Amino acid sequence: MKKTRYQACLLISELDDDMILEAELANVPMRRRVGHVMKRVWLIAACMTLLATAAILLLLPAMLREYPAPSPILPLTSEPAVETPEPVVNWVSDPTLVRVERLSASEAVADPDVTEDGNLVSVESQTQYFANQLILIHFSCREDEHVIVEPSSWRSALNPVYLHTAEGDGHTRSYWRFKNEELDGHTSVSEELEYSRYKDYFGRPVTVENGDVLLWQYANLALPCVEDNFVDFTVVDDEGNITGGGSIYIGGYDLTSMSTNKTYYGEGSYGSNSGGSAESFCFTNAIYRPVVLGAYRYTNEGGGDNEIQAQCLKELHALALERRESLFADVSSELLRVSVREALADYAWVIGETGGWGLSSFGKYQNETKYLIMSFANSLDPADHEYLLFLYEGTYRRITGWEVHLQNEYGDMIIGCLYLEDGTVVQVDLRHADQPVTLLPPAETETA
Secondary structure, three states: OHHHHHHHHHHHHOOOHHHHHHHHHOOOOHHHHHHHHHHHHHHHHHHHHHHHHHHHHHHHHHHHOOOOOOOOOOOOOOOOOOOOOOOOOOEEEOHHHEEEEEOEEOOOEEOOEEOOOOOEEEOOEEOOOOOOOOEEEEEOOOOOEEEEEEEOOOOEEEEEEEEEEEEEOOEEEEEEEEOOHHHOOOOEOOOOOOHHHHHHHEOOOEEEOOOOEEEEEEOOOOOOOOOEEEEEEEEEEOOOOEEEEEEEEEEEEEHHHHOOOOOOOOOOOOOHHHOOOOOOOHHHOEEEEEEEEEEEEEOOOOOEOHHHHHHHHHHHHOOHHHHHHHHOOOHHHHHHHHHHHHHHHHOHHHHHHHEOOEEEEOOOEOOEOOOEEEEEEEOOEEEEEEEEEEEEOOEEEEEEEEEEEEEOOOOOEEEEEEEEOOOOEEEEEOOOOOOOEEEEOHHHHHHO
16 A cells, blocks of 8 residues: 555656746747647646546555454453362271161071171071061261261151070071160061151161161151152261261162052051051052162361261262162062052952951062962951952962961961962972972863
8 A cells, every 4th residue: 555655656756847937937929928838737737637547546456455354352251260179078988887788578587697796797587477678777887986877758767676586496586676665676677667656766867886777667658659768877986076977878669650559558548447557558659779879988187077078978869860770670579569559459348348457478489478368357356267368479369268288386387278269279388498389270280
């Protein structure tokens, strides 16, 4: 642009001023002078026009040249906020702090493994009449520590229990019992913990010492199961320092999803003649299975505070969804409970009218109770059995008769046969623990 303007100015500067002055001062005749002057004027005008045109031609491309658009103005940005670093927490995993186990329905434990000081090492079964799957939580800590244990739901209870061992009939049998006499400490634990009677024991924290065992139970109410239950614990020393902690996930599986019977059986479901909560069948509503999400100890001096402890527990709770999938991979093993639900629905009118029923385990098979005798009796005369059902493999049939070939001192069948309404014969021999029951379908009994 500057070069173009320079060239235009240079052309204009080349006009001859002397020629213009000489023409004005020349001594010529007037007529010729005027004509000569006019010629000079026209000549100068033509030169000026030519120079102006040349200047425009030189300046016009520069005037029409396209220039890039100006860069956009960037928005004002604030300085990034300085993040406060999270407190450094030093902790290590310590799986010895807690151990969980789910009691299965099977025969009593003979000669359980117990340490010299009487603390439990491993007991995996419990004598109960039907599929009680109770969850035991074992705690270990140092002598100068205690553990504060808290359930996440008001529907769940934590109660201290102990292992009671008794001799009888030449056998050593062990039972879990409540330490609190108000919870029927003289009897073995059961899923039938009445909420209305022991409601003060639900949803409250419990403090335990080294070697103590807690029983987790769900409220005996006609309610859907709670899918996500947590049992959180905090280890505290004698000086009040938080030295460790952890969390246990107890997942609930609603058995109505496996059954056409959608009733939530609970306390007093069958009227005033039923005599309390013994016939609640609340354990057929759901099954519960535990897994330890994590247990840890702080290594820094002074341990952790409440804020750090809450954050650690929150991170452990986030693992529950992933762990839950593996807990219920074999829910088909609970079909016996589903079959009980169906039987209860079909014969609820009998229970409602008579208020009597009975349910007894009929031996175990591959560490699981698969065979039950369920009876509906007249409440005025319990010996008068109106209906009998034999339940197995997710189905049930009415019993039309039976034979006892050998019985024990209490009158219970050891060897015998059951005859079902569809023609099936059930051979019973409880002396064979591996297979105490053999089913002979109608086709086989007809040809036998």
